[in-house]
Amino acid sequence: MATILVTGGSGFIGAAVVEALASRGDRVVAFDLVETQRLKDLRAAHPHVTFSAGELTEWPQLAQVFRHSRPQAVIHCAAIVGVVNSLASPIATMRVNVEGSLNVLAAMRLFDVCRLVNLSTEEVYGAFTADRIDESHPCRPSKPYGISKYAVEQLCRDDAATYGTSITHIRTCWVYGPGLPRPRVPKTLIDGALEGRPMHIPAGGDFRVDHVYIADVVQGIVKAVDKATTPQDVYHIASGQAPSLAEIVEIVRELVPGADIAIGPGHYAFADGVEPVRKGALDISRARRELNYSPRYDIRSGLEAYVDARRRGIG
Numbered sequence: 297m298a299t300i301l302v303t304g305g306s307g308f309i310g311a312a313v314v315e316a317l318a319s320r321g322d323r324v325v326a327f328d329l330v331e332t333q334r335l336k337d338l339r340a341a342h343p344h345v346t347f348s349a350g351e352l353t354e355w356p357q358l359a360q361v362f363r364h365s366r367p368q369a370v371i372h373c374a375a376i377v378g379v380v381n382s383l384a385s386p387i388a389t390m391r392v393n394v395e396g397s398l399n400v401l402a403a404m405r406l407f408d409v410c411r412l413v414n415l416s417t418e419e420v421y422g423a424f425t426a427d428r429i430d431e432s433h434p435c436r437p438s439k440p441y442g443i444s445k446y447a448v449e450q451l452c453r454d455d456a457a458t459y460g461t462s463i464t465h466i467r468t469c470w471v472y473g474p475g476l477p478r479p480r481v482p483k484t485l486i487d488g489a490l491e492g493r494p495m496h497i498p499a500g501g502d503f504r505v506d507h508v509y510i511a512d513v514v515q516g517i518v519k520a521v522d523k524a525t526t527p528q529d530v531y532h533i534a535s536g537q538a539p540s541l542a543e544i545v546e547i548v549r550e551l552v553p554g555a556d557i558a559i560g561p562g563h564y565a566f567a568d569g570v571e572p573v574r575k576g577a578l579d580i581s582r583a584r585r586e587l588n589y590s591p592r593y594d595i596r597s598g599l600e601a602y603v604d605a606r607r608r609g610i611g
């Protein structure tokens with residue numbers, strides 16, 4: 297039975313990965329600042345899941361979890377996530393994302409762990425130059441979040457070249473589904489629709505970005521960690537499609553009849569004055585070919601699954 301350490305194991309993606317690994321019988325150690333109720337429930341259901349509270353930037357706390365658990369592989373999800381959070385706290389973003397990841401690499405070296413799957417993001421590209429891009433698109437990140445995540449990728453590349461670690465970066469895009477902690481579309485739309493609250497977003501209907509359902513992201517991560525090494529060090533794990541936010545609103549309206557939700561045309565803004573750069577779809581052919589990744593959800597079936605989960609009180 298493998299032992300896999302999941303940093304950020306209380307988070308949206310981390311907890312879903314912990315659940316998938318535990319369900320198939322792996323021993324999983326979740327490392328995070330705090331344990332959520334979801335993780336407590338997972339531990340109750342799966343005796344091979346443990347939780348270790350700690351701060352990535354505190355070397356003794358991270359070293360301790362490596363010393364006690366002796367993992368064979370690490371899935372690194374912990375981070376300060378998102379453009380808006382990173383603009384509010386650029387220094388903390390650099391500390392947690394860059395220094396924290398360096399600590400992970402150092403702990404791997406010290407405790408002989410060779411395999412790392414690192415969660416990265418489409419933000420490493422900066423503005424897309426086409427409606428669909430593959431992994432060879434130039435990386436010109438423009439905000440602290442994307443800059444920190446690209447720095448981590450590059451530091452990992454140096455680590456792999458110097459120490460022979462096997463590191464795979466998963467560049468995913470806008471992940472949605474039960475458990476997302478941040479108020480972002482489509483969560484805000486679905487919450488409004490199901491709670492009977494009007495949700496009128498003034499602008500953004502024309503904005504297109506690859507939306508990927510959480511179960512597909514987990515599938516890609518697990519497929520990657522199951523390989524001792526991958527032919528390339530970076531893969532898109534996404535849906536391969538970039539619906540517009542207006543199309544998403546339309547689908548949610550169909551799934552929740554009577555929902556009072558709407559979005560105006562034009563470009564989307566995360567917050568006042570903070571707009572995402574041009575985005576689009578992530579080409580997933582490399583992951584299909586080399587990881588055997590096969591997403592099961594398009595935007596309609598993903599939103600359907602999300603609405604269904606929320607109706608059952610999940611997420």
Ligand SMILES: NC(=O)c1ccc[n+]([C@@H]2O[C@H](COP(=O)([O-])OP(=O)(O)OC[C@H]3O[C@@H](n4cnc5c(N)ncnc54)[C@H](O)[C@@H]3O)[C@@H](O)[C@H]2O)c1
Nearest residue numbers: 304306307308309329351352373374375415417469470471
């Ligand atoms: N959710 C998305 O749409 C998305 C898209 C692209 C990439 N990603 C990447 O996926 C990964 C996971 O994202 P998520 O959506 O699950 O985010 P999340 O915020 O839900 O989870 C991140 C977790 O990291 C933990 N964490 C933060 N700082 C820490 C620290 N100093 N020490 C220990 N733990 C700390 C948080 O407590 C949280 O549980 C991140 O690396 C993110 O960059 C996410």
